[in-house]
Amino acid sequence: MKKAGFSPDAYVQMAIQLATFRLFGKQVGTYESTQVRPFLHGRTETTRSVSLASAAFVKRMGLRSIHDDDTEARNEKLSLLREAATQHSEYTRQAARGMGVDRHLMGLFMLVDGDTVPTLFSHPLYSRSKYWRVSTSTLPNMPGFGPVVPDGVGIAYDIREDCCFFTITGRREHNWTDRLSHLLEESLLEMSSLTMTSKL
Numbered sequence: 001m002k003k004a005g006f007s008p009d010a011y012v013q014m015a016i017q018l019a020t021f022r023l024f025g026k027q028v029g030t031y032e033s034t035q036v037r038p039f040l041h042g043r044t045e046t047t048r049s050v051s052l053a054s055a056a057f058v059k060r061m062g063l064r065s066i067h068d069d070d071t072e073a074r075n076e077k078l079s080l081l082r083e084a085a086t087q088h089s090e091y092t093r094q095a096a097r098g099m100g101v102d103r104h105l106m107g108l109f110m111l112v113d114g115d116t117v118p119t120l121f122s123h124p125l126y127s128r129s130k131y132w133r134v135s136t137s138t139l140p141n142m143p144g145f146g147p148v149v150p151d152g153v154g155i156a157y158d159i160r161e162d163c164c165f166f167t168i169t170g171r172r173e174h175n176w177t178d179r180l181s182h183l184l185e186e187s188l189l190e191m192s193s194l195t196m197t198s199k200l
Helices: 007-025 051-059 070-094 102-110 124-129 179-199
Strands: 030-033 044-048 134-138 153-159 165-170
Touching: 007 030, 007 051, 007 070, 007 134, 007 153, 007 179, 030 070, 044 070, 044 102, 051 070, 070 179, 153 179, 165 179
Parallel strands: 030 134, 134 153
Antiparallel strands: 030 044, 153 165
């Protein structure tokens, strides 16, 4: 990942975006825990992995894995992957500097006085924006954590020098973990193929 010029975390997050796009048939709210330790009592902020750039990347890659021999198409996919990973890295940097929105909004909500709830906090878009069907975190020395919503998945990962380890969890009735494991492997292999054979 680094040899190809990618932040390993951003690269894995884009693989997760592609795999879950293929699992659910669309992009869904995705949470990545980001440390804000430089701040007094700082714990975490949310890095939102879904962006316009990640949407462009996963849509171009498609719902099914397709081997593409067309050099121009492969270069386009790689360019979209680079843009999505770059944006993700920037969002992560902003969150780590305390410039995310989620903890700020949570703090404002905690200040709400009883019956006077601002319309922002009851708006359907606000509710949808914090419904995390995909919850992710880098966890060295895993195992992992469960999904945070009933129709979601939890993905813990540990990026090593020459491999990545994943723990994928979900509710038994959905039977998603095996399929998502396969889709994640497929996504990583496809992305690796793009970085090895395409030239920008």
